[in-house]
Amino acid sequence: MTEGRKRGPLRADAQRNYDQILAAAEAAVARDGADASLEEIARQAGVGSATLHRHFPSRQILLEAVFSAKVETLCRQAKDLAADAEPSDALITWLRAVVAHATSNRGLATALLRGAHESFGTTCHAMITDAGRELLERAHEAEAIRPGVEIVDLLTLANAIALATEQEPNAGARAEQLLDLAIYGVRPT
Amino acid sequence: MTEGRKRGPLRADAQRNYDQILAAAEAAVARDGADASLEEIARQAGVGSATLHRHFPSRQILLEAVFSAKVETLCRQAKDLAADAEPSDALITWLRAVVAHATSNRGLATALLRGAHESFGTTCHAMITDAGRELLERAHEAEAIRPGVEIVDLLTLANAIALATEQEPNAGARAEQLLDLAIYGVRPT
DNA sequence: GTAACATATGGGGTGACACCCCGTTTAGCA
DNA sequence: TGCTAAACGGGGTGTCACCCCATATGTTAC
Numbered sequence: 001m002t003e004g005r006k007r008g009p010l011r012a013d014a015q016r017n018y019d020q021i022l023a024a025a026e027a028a029v030a031r032d033g034a035d036a037s038l039e040e041i042a043r044q045a046g047v048g049s050a051t052l053h054r055h056f057p058s059r060q061i062l063l064e065a066v067f068s069a070k071v072e073t074l075c076r077q078a079k080d081l082a083a084d085a086e087p088s089d090a091l092i093t094w095l096r097a098v099v100a101h102a103t104s105n106r107g108l109a110t111a112l113l114r115g116a117h118e119s120f121g122t123t124c125h126a127m128i129t130d131a132g133r134e135l136l137e138r139a140h141e142a143e144a145i146r147p148g149v150e151i152v153d154l155l156t157l158a159n160a161i162a163l164a165t166e167q168e169p170n171a172g173a174r175a176e177q178l179l180d181l182a183i184y185g186v187r188p189t
Numbered sequence: 190m191t192e193g194r195k196r197g198p199l200r201a202d203a204q205r206n207y208d209q210i211l212a213a214a215e216a217a218v219a220r221d222g223a224d225a226s227l228e229e230i231a232r233q234a235g236v237g238s239a240t241l242h243r244h245f246p247s248r249q250i251l252l253e254a255v256f257s258a259k260v261e262t263l264c265r266q267a268k269d270l271a272a273d274a275e276p277s278d279a280l281i282t283w284l285r286a287v288v289a290h291a292t293s294n295r296g297l298a299t300a301l302l303r304g305a306h307e308s309f310g311t312t313c314h315a316m317i318t319d320a321g322r323e324l325l326e327r328a329h330e331a332e333a334i335r336p337g338v339e340i341v342d343l344l345t346l347a348n349a350i351a352l353a354t355e356q357e358p359n360a361g362a363r364a365e366q367l368l369d370l371a372i373y374g375v376r377p378t
Numbered sequence: 379g380t381a382a383c384a385t386a387t388g389g390g391g392t393g394a395c396a397c398c399c400c401g402t403t404t405a406g407c408a
Numbered sequence: 409t410g411c412t413a414a415a416c417g418g419g420g421t422g423t424c425a426c427c428c429c430a431t432a433t434g435t436t437a438c
Contacts, residue, residue: 185374
């Protein structure tokens with residue numbers, strides 16, 4: 001979770017504040033979701049709100065920073081699955097992992113969905129999309145996935161499910177159940 | 190869209206204000222979605238914000254009032270389909286209608302999903318659930334739907350898709366496409 | 379018609395928020 | 409050690425949800 005410096009090397013105090021804000025944001029977002037109070041995050045980090053806004057000009061950018069570690073995990077997992085598993089299983093296992101991450105990290109789904117349609121800060125969305133595309137292509141070659149389906153379809157579906165179940169009592173199980181339904185179809189085999 | 194009086198007959202001016210607030214809320218929600226400014230709605234309706242809060246103690250209750258007409262349409266449609274159509278087609282046609290309504294009325298999906306898990310104002314959610322249950326039961330009897338699937342599963346899925354596509358360029362088409370994917374399954378037949 | 383009363387109103391207060399300006403502080407370097 | 413650019417944060421602005429209570433208004437009984 002230690003975030004590397006950004007572009008031109010930051011001054012030491014700036015780097016320290018950046019890290020503190022990020023740590024506070026992780027805690028706040030885990031507790032309150034994607035619409036956690038930015039002022040509260042700044043307060044917890046022990047910096048003025050202006051400093052937070054300077055380091056993270058928009059909520060979206062802050063959320064991307066918070067979730068980037070999780071997203072990297074997901075991308076690495078995609079790589080591993082592409083190497084190890086049978087194409088169809090690999091893709092579906094990975095989709096389950098995406099949903100699991102999104103439900104256990106309040107706000108991740110929102111951040112990813114918004115990232116797909118805003119001009120800034122689409123980094124996380126692009127990373128996940130690229131990681132998933134490889135898995136999907138392999139699955140398509142094995143004819144294990146309905147033709148014409150694209151990776152954004154699957155990811156939108158996964159995030160939609162996570163988003164909708166986010167505030168249910170046991171979100172994880174419910175989301176998994178709905179993902180299964182979507183994968184195998186509402187109609188019986 | 191003319192809303193009947195609530196419980197004890199309202200005073201004439203109160204009823205008039207109620208209707209004006211509702212009309213302003215419809216316009217604002219259509220424009221800004223479920224998180225439209227309540228103060229702005231009160232301003233447009235030409236009443237003080239306290240009056241709005243007296244008539245609609247929570248945002249959720251206001252949203253339910255705004256959408257109740259749409260929800261009634263959906264419920265009527267369910268009844269018609271249950272009478273006319275083949276069980277499986279009826280259910281799927283209706284699910285498409287639910288998604289279409291939810292995407293063309295910004296905030297409807299949010300309101301319905303929240304209504305399912307909050308103690309107050311679950312009226313709309315209950316109405317839709319009951320209407321859909323009948324269609325689903327008929328479809329189950331015809332063995333046209335995967336066993337074990339419940340109406341809340343289908344509605345959550347439909348709302349999830351609407352919610353996730355709400356801010357995409359052509360939300361309607363995209364939502365329909367994803368619903369199809371979920372209905373027929375990610376895996377090929 | 380009018381008096382009396384319950385009902386309804388809305389200006390304005392409170393506290394939280396996002397976001398930003400600009401005078402002050404400080405790290406990094408010669 | 410002193411200079412300068414970089415970074416900071418107190419405090420301002422405008423917005424919001426929500427509520428209190430003095431005032432106004434419709435309703436009803438006479």
